[in-house]
Amino acid sequence: MNVIDKIPVTVLTGYLGAGKTTLLNRILTEDHGKRYAVIVNEFGDVGIDNDLVVDADEEVFEMNNGCICCTVRGDLIRIIEGLMRRRDRFDAILVETTGLADPAPVAQTFFVDEDVRSKAKLDAIVTVVDARHLLGEIDRAHEAQEQLAFADIILLNKIDLVNEQELGAVESRIRRINPTAVIRKSQRCQVPLDQVIDRNAFDLGRVLELEPDFLEHFHDHDHDDHVTSFSLTSDAPLLPERFFPWIQSTSQRFGIDMLRMKGIIAFEDDDDRYVIQGVHMLLEGNHQRAWKPDEPRLTRIVFIGRDLPRDIIADGFDGCAASKMVPQQ
Template structure:
């Protein structure tokens, strides 16, 4: 799919790669190279706090950040909103770069440029660039996210080649070619690559994407179930037991029809609703069928009941983040349980690795550099295998410049950054990994403060 010479849609590059592969380093290179492009950047992070926009160098480009956790579940609504806002200031940029979180499947991001008519009219997906940590990728090679990132890459950058032997690098490249024979593969150190190898590629290969995933154009949704109910005016109970999550997002909305087709007609609108800020609802709380996103808190043990007040008789739909059977979810009236008259499941088989989590630390105060160095050194010795990624900005005691660091497993890089100047000083760290101990990480960092 080549762009025509008269193509006036804005090109978009999706930058993906597993945690710690070097995406931020590559992004900084793109923003500082003399390629003559004005680039708007959209970032997505997996984590409780966002630090990537602080690690990206100062530039004139616009940086937009989404902290959604799992990009594959929530990205489309947010991405459509941000892209729509960008196009209202079209004269300020001529290229868009989307950097996904390291745990992202790039397919739903790419889908946005084929599934949404307005986006498709104004933007074109130029390509997917996957950057690979040649030193550590084999630790995660069998993970679904890692394989999806490699499979969908139009360009694959084998980064950190100076850390592996030529034989191992050759074997790794052969494994990747076995998965994605069409990708252009380049060897890089510190993500150094000619810009013409990753920008203006001429178009994302939709045909190849469909060969990899025949369901590519069947989007993933941020909800897993929708059910239609015929309800009278009155108050009902949503009853849930303990399940796989500490909360569940739910939208209740009045409907015009009572069939599966009516549910499907509401799907795109619900994508946008699920990207809104939720209204929190504790057990015993009340929410209404007004299409607002409600987040039901389920962390208390035992049965939880939430009140649904219906203002008038009619057909209503419930769109739920998780499947009803995960929480023994039921809707109950005053006399009996109400059964849905029609329902549909979405994203069957979509699961997250619940052992992979993030711990964010934001703290004021000055840090003793010796204590901080000793703490990180011991942490990496003891837990380095389980820490996929760590990064942060530190206020070192009696230093005028920020100290920034990044790490992947047991590899660590830290250095002074730009001056604090008149800005308020702070410390911000993020750890992403498996079976992280939040209390121990918080306690360890606090012990480093002066």
């Protein structure tokens, strides 16, 4: 199955009361011409309006707009495989997590299971944010920070309940956690659905094609927050024989706290850009395209995580440069 034939999966997450169920119900009821299968963590916590649901006792059931809904009482992999047997009945899959959930296990499914990976692709992690209450919740709600950290697209909702200064403070706080996510603003989740669905935003290579400077306009963020981010850059080309062992050992050592990692790598004697990203301990990467003649061959990596030891990670990264000498054992 080609990438083009893989079923796109969008993960909807967000803290309690942010509005993700409002967004989900919009997707399920709007006349957009697409059919969605929906997977939810725990049916009782999700709150889909009762009139949308035909029969909650069935694991897979039709909804009144032709969508299929699955409640996740078993394993996500098993459910996706079951959905694939009904592939002609929907165009894409939505996964809604509960308000207190970590979206990482869902994202990891598309790294670790080859069968799922061959049939489905993670399109984007969309995090819905309550502009009115985020600043009051985020310092004591670690889940809210982690949901922001994992996001590819952030729907900044309820902007009608804050003034311009408050909205600016919310955006600034979000950027301290996640400097690379796309932010869309909304009232009652009224945003064009093509801005959050079918974006292919989890594909870093694709994002870089659309926005070549995606990882460049970035500043380090040194705060005492639970989840923070920092970037590492190198003008010198990296040696693959040093870089790959280093990034693998880094992900194994700090992976529990390494929520997201995204990077463009310039290898020595390699005319192609290498794109890499990770979720916790799971990494994937490949060559994207050739470096352009006028393009600076600069390596850039962004780390988002919980109390990551920047100095240790930076020291290991520096040792991957071709200009660095490795001490003899």
